Amino acid sequence: MNAIDRPVRFGSVEIESPLILAPMAGVCDLPYRMIARKHGAALVCAEMVSAKGLVYGNKHTREMLTVHKNEHPLSMQLFGAEPEIMARAAKVAQEYGADIIDINMGCPVRKVVQNGEGSALMKNLPLAEKVVSAVVKAVSVPVTVKMRTGWDDIEFVAPELARRCEAAGAAALAVHGRTREQFYSGRADLEKIAAVVKAVSIPVIGNGDITDGPSCARMFEETGCTAVMIGRGAQGNPWIFEEVRDYLSGRTVQKPSAADRYAVLLEHFESLIRFKGAHIALREMRSHASWYTKGLFGSAALRERINRTSTVEEFRQVISEVAKCTV
Numbered sequence: 463m464n465a466i467d468r469p470v471r472f473g474s475v476e477i478e479s480p481l482i483l484a485p486m487a488g489v490c491d492l493p494y495r496m497i498a499r500k501h502g503a504a505l506v507c508a509e510m511v512s513a514k515g516l517v518y519g520n521k522h523t524r525e526m527l528t529v530h531k532n533e534h535p536l537s538m539q540l541f542g543a544e545p546e547i548m549a550r551a552a553k554v555a556q557e558y559g560a561d562i563i564d565i566n567m568g569c570p571v572r573k574v575v576q577n578g579e580g581s582a583l584m585k586n587l588p589l590a591e592k593v594v595s596a597v598v599k600a601v602s603v604p605v606t607v608k609m610r611t612g613w614d615d616i617e618f619v620a621p622e623l624a625r626r627c628e629a630a631g632a633a634a635l636a637v638h639g640r641t642r643e644q645f646y647s648g649r650a651d652l653e654k655i656a657a658v659v660k661a662v663s664i665p666v667i668g669n670g671d672i673t674d675g676p677s678c679a680r681m682f683e684e685t686g687c688t689a690v691m692i693g694r695g696a697q698g699n700p701w702i703f704e705e706v707r708d709y710l711s712g713r714t715v716q717k718p719s720a721a722d723r724y725a726v727l728l729e730h731f732e733s734l735i736r737f738k739g740a741h742i743a744l745r746e747m748r749s750h751a752s753w754y755t756k757g758l759f760g761s762a763a764l765r766e767r768i769n770r771t772s773t774v775e776e777f778r779q780v781i782s783e784v785a786k787c788t789v
Contacts, residue, residue, distance in 0.1 A: 466710040470504075470689050472665060473604030473633030475535050475561050477504040480689030481703050483696055484636075484669060485510055485539040485564065485608070488749070491526070493733035495533050497726065498696065502703030505535050507691075510566050513542030513551035528737075529559040537562035537606065541569060543578040543589065545596035552597045552605070562633075563601055565594060567609040567623070570642045581642035584613050584623060591626040598631035608636040608669075608691075611654040614643045620654060621661035628662045636667035636691050646694070655685040667691045674702070675709020682710075698753020700726065720758050724785035727754040731777065740774045747777065760784070 470480045483490060483498045485507035490498075495506040508526065515523030529536060538560035542548045552563045567590060569580030576582075583590040598605045607627045612619045624635050637658050639650030650670025659666045668687035672678045673695040681690050696702050701718045708715045718726075730750060734743035751768050755761040764784055771777040 466707050470665065472562060472606060475604050475633075477535055477689075479504040479707065480667075481505075481706060482636075482667060482689055482691040483507055483703075484691045484693035485537070485566075486693055486697070488746070489697055491734075491737070492528055492530060492533070493730055493737050494700075494750075495536070496530060496733065497700045497730055498703065499533050501700040502707055503692075503696075503700075505537060505562075506533055507537040507539055507564060510539040510541050510569065511551075511555075513540045513544070513548045516540070516551040516554045517547055524554075524558075527555060527558040527560075534559075535561040537564045539564040539566050539608065540597075541566040541574060541579050543583060543586075543593065545589075545592045548593050549596040549600035552601045556601045556603055560603060562604050562606055563597060564606045564608055564636075565597060567607055568636075568638050568642075570610070570645050575642065581610050581613060584609060584619055584642070587619065587623055587626055590623060591630050594627050594630035594632055604633035605631065606634045606636065606667075607632050608638070610638045610640055610642055611651060612641050614641050618654060618657075620658050624658045624662045624666070628664050632664060634665040634667060634688075635662065636669050637687075638693075639668070639670040652681065652684040655681075655687060659686045665689065669693065671695075672702075672706075675706050675715060678706045679710060698723075698727075698750055698756065721785060723754050723758065724781055727751060728778070728781055728785075730754075731781075735774060744771065744774065744777060751781075 469476050469478055482505045483503040487509045490509045498506050511523050511526050538555040540551050566580055567583045574580035637655045639655045655668050665688035667689045668681040668685045669691040672692045678690055705715050731747050748769055752765050755764055767780050
């Protein structure tokens with residue numbers, strides 16, 4: 463059995479393969495999670511939500527926890543730095559249907575880290591451990607942690623943080639092989655992910671620079687990780703999960719045609735309309751459309767046309783016209 467044809471267990475939750483959609487703000491809403499599941503993601507992770515927003519009843523935050531019965535298993539990611547607040551928020555997320563609660567210790571964005579949250583927790587390991595412990599005690603579902611290798615290159619804290627998370631009861635860890643200061647520049651450091659794998663006995667999920675079958679194989683081979691988490695490589699590219707599975711299984715990799723891309727783009731758009739309404743769907747689909755059409759002939763001109771659309775009908779017409787030319 464190769465690396466891809468096996469189930470993976472995180473505590474009480476088993477997923478059918480080690481292919482996971484990473485939580486990405488502005489990407490992993492319900493419509494895209496459903497598409498990713500359809501194309502082979504064994505576990506989907508919702509975009510991160512504020513623990514305080516959940517606890518204090520923020521309407522938008524709670525709407526982000528909408529779950530479809532067909533997307534399970536589902537991981538919901540929380541960010542926050544107050545153990546009690548995180549514990550209360552985790553209870554809410556479990557009530558909304560989370561199969562796994564993930565704690566964000568990797569977000570590099572200024573407005574998050576300036577509050578001591580996200581990757582800033584990697585600078586306060588005792589507090590990070592308390593957060594994990596509080597969440598684990600508050601819920602009955604598995605708790606995982608997503609981290610980076612450290613705040614910067616000066617201190618490589620991921621192995622120590624991983625050990626603390628394991629001691630606090632975490633069921634698995636996801637490690638993005640970059641520091642906070644790198645954001646998304648440079649290359650993911652697979653050696654540092656491998657060091658985390660060696661530091662703990664719970665499953666470690668490798669994350670960073672997985673864009674195709676070969677890069678996924680390299681992540682498994684060089685780190686010894688149990689599973690992989692695909693983020694930016696899945697933007698506008700839900701087929702990556704099928705491609706990785708085929709590559710690691712020794713089958714011929716089938717790339718999506720232009721017609722395939724346009725069809726799923728429209729499927730995604732229609733789903734966004736149903737879920738968020740026409741106004742928001744039109745705005746958000748502009749980013750998604752740029753990812754779906756990247757590298758296609760005439761994509762720059764197409765993006766300009768898409769950005770000028772102001773109604774659902776105009777958007778549909780633009781995509782339909784282009785799609786007809788690919789037949």
